[in-house]
Amino acid sequence: MPTEFAALVAIDWADQKHVWALQKAGSSERETGTIDHTPEAVEDWASGLRLRFGGQPIAVALEQSRGPLVFALTKYDHLVIFPVHPTTLANYRKSFRPSGAKDDPSDARLLLDILTLHRDQLRRLNPDTPGTRTLQFLVEERRKLVHEKTRYSNRITAHLKMYFPQVLHWFDVGTTMSADFLERWPSLEQLRRAKPATIERFFLDHNSRDRERIAQRMEQIRKAVPATLDAAVLTACSTAIAAWAALLKQVLTAIALYDEKIDELARVHPDYALMNSFPGAGSALAPRLIAAMGSQRERYQTAQEIPVL
Numbered sequence: 292m293p294t295e296f297a298a299l300v301a302i303d304w305a306d307q308k309h310v311w312a313l314q315k316a317g318s319s320e321r322e323t324g325t326i327d328h329t330p331e332a333v334e335d336w337a338s339g340l341r342l343r344f345g346g347q348p349i350a351v352a353l354e355q356s357r358g359p360l361v362f363a364l365t366k367y368d369h370l371v372i373f374p375v376h377p378t379t380l381a382n383y384r385k386s387f388r389p390s391g392a393k394d395d396p397s398d399a400r401l402l403l404d405i406l407t408l409h410r411d412q413l414r415r416l417n418p419d420t421p422g423t424r425t426l427q428f429l430v431e432e433r434r435k436l437v438h439e440k441t442r443y444s445n446r447i448t449a450h451l452k453m454y455f456p457q458v459l460h461w462f463d464v465g466t467t468m469s470a471d472f473l474e475r476w477p478s479l480e481q482l483r484r485a486k487p488a489t490i491e492r493f494f495l496d497h498n499s500r501d502r503e504r505i506a507q508r509m510e511q512i513r514k515a516v517p518a519t520l521d522a523a524v525l526t527a528c529s530t531a532i533a534a535w536a537a538l539l540k541q542v543l544t545a546i547a548l549y550d551e552k553i554d555e556l557a558r559v560h561p562d563y564a565l566m567n568s569f570p571g572a573g574s575a576l577a578p579r580l581i582a583a584m585g586s587q588r589e590r591y592q593t594a595q596e597i598p599v600l
Contacts, residue, residue, distance in 0.1 A: 296371070297347035298340070301402030302326070304353060304360045311336075312399040314407060323399065330363065337367045344369075352406035354380050354398075356416060365418065372416040375405055419585045422560055426553065427582040433549040436542055440465055443539040447473070447532060454528045455479055457515050461508055467543050468497040473536040477529040479517055553578045562586065 296316060303310045309326045326336045340349055348371050355361055356374035364370050383401055406413070418424060444465040451458050455478060462469035472493065476482040482490070487509060494505045519525065557563050557578035566572055566580040 295348075296350040297344035299350045299352075299403060299406050300340075301352040301399050301406055302360065303399040303402060304328075304355065304358070309360060310399045312403045314403060321400065321403065328359070333360075333363045337364065337370060341367070341369050350406060350410065352402045352413070354402065361416070365416070373406060373410065373413040374416055375402055375413065379405065422556065423581065423586045426556055426560065426578055427585070429549060429553050429556070430579050430582040433546060433553065436546050436549065440539065440542045440546065443535050443542060447535045447539065450528045450531050450535070454517075454519050454521075454524050455532070456518055457511065461511065465539070465543075467540060468499070470536040470540045470543065471497065473532050474540070477532045477536070478525060479515055480525075481529075482512060483515075557581060 298313055298315045300311055300313045305328070307328050309328060311324055311326060313322045313324075314320070326332050346369050348369055350373060351364065351370050352373045352375050353361060353364075354375050354377055361372065361374075364372060380398065380401060383405060384398065419427070447464050448459060451464070457479070458464070458469070458473065462472060475493070476485060490512065491505060491509060494508065499505060554574055557574075560581055562581050562584070563577060566584070567574075567577040569577075569580065572580060
């Protein structure tokens, strides 16, 4: 890691405009300014620093280790990024402003103080391998989709309890089969109008080959009694069920696509054999272990520092 920098820069990032503070090596004077949050503005600013300091390394402190600005700055080899944890900045800010009030220009200067006085306590940003980082991003997004699946399933369950609770005994709500069923027959009345052969064919088409189980469901459908006759509840809930079932299907399709891509990338990763060898790892957990551990495991001093993905 370079020990000498031509300049030290701190950037207080924002959605629209970033505030920066700069101090040249060997000088106590500081300059401040702003950068619009556009690729063109960042390019002009970074290129200006390269030209001004002859391509020498420049230390840059940011209150984030990932995000749009970080990704934009990592393509410039003359910028050496030092992430500052938000808690570090917040505690440093309180040392000078007990109220904790946030002010962008001052925060940029405080970040520059931390970079200038405590750089030995900061870790230079050292991105993991592209393959590992890709898996990390994919695993994180898949987890968000799983949360959405749970949210949609809970909404469907809540509506079914009000007017069509039998479905909760016939299916696992968070499956493509249940979503297809509810899209086709969102109410008991509509289900009863369907021919038994049509319903049976539905089960067979969804790989439900257990004839005894199909017969049980058909009998339960035949004996089913409406939970309510309230037209307002029936209309509102069946409409909502059709909508949520369609959304659930989209999420399930997206999760399947992510699973396919994650599995494809994980199997060619150098650490796949190691992670997959752990008891109970398998195709689902092995990619998550790769993403959590990363390829630079020396960065973790304790098990508690490993992120949960």
